Amino acid sequence: MAVKLRLTELEALAQAAECLRTLAHPHRLRMVQMLLQGRYAVGELAAACKLPTPMASEHLRLMQRCGFLTSEKEGRKVYYRVAEPHLKSILKCIEDRFGVTPASR
């Protein structure tokens, strides 16, 4: 007699996979990690990742599209912040596994 398994439906897993793929990039992880600790403009995030601004903008667009982030325009700057509350616990898991280093002390 087979044991009954608790499984998520494949359709939901496909959605989850898409979100994970969006998260699965070193610069995007860094941006999320920053945004979980405050609100930042595109240029600030780009500088922190040592990326040209257009590429940072593109990464942010991807994360916004899957519901992770939202943006607010202020003057000529655009500030992003975390919109998906579960991001915090997911990043926590990742940090538990891969470590966290304070940037300066």
Add this chain to the structure above:
Amino acid sequence: MAVKLRLTELEALAQAAECLRTLAHPHRLRMVQMLLQGRYAVGELAAACKLPTPMASEHLRLMQRCGFLTSEKEGRKVYYRVAEPHLKSILKCIEDRFGVTPASR
């Protein structure tokens, strides 16, 4: 004065991203979900995902390569099980966000 941020080093984030990419596939998520609840042979996992066995084998190889799984050969079958303890909490986060449906009740 800039607030000190708690950030993971980019190199570690690159490793994390690679692992997340490996996880970011509906069939692989399903397999991990099963393997967190027991030990399964390639054929059983393939059947549960409605995949040809060779493809299941390939997915399992990827997850083994990044340390998520280990395998034990028994006769002509190969049983896989979870090797990375953090997988459980990560899947928990994903299930919290995307829902879990018992396969049968």
Add this chain to the structure above:
DNA sequence: TTGACGTATCGGAAACTGTCGATATATTTG
């Protein structure tokens, strides 16, 4: 208006990924 700044978008090249069919290996059975 002009110019500078901050952000967004477009097009294309290179690299990577998922999938499939075919084949290979190892183990058990007859």
Add this chain to the structure above:
DNA sequence: CAAATATATCGACAGTTTCCGATACGTCAA
């Protein structure tokens, strides 16, 4: 031994992702 079973690997193709340069857009200051 040969045949059947279970898993693994290989080659190739289509599709996606990443990155970059160029360009476009919106806002502010002079």
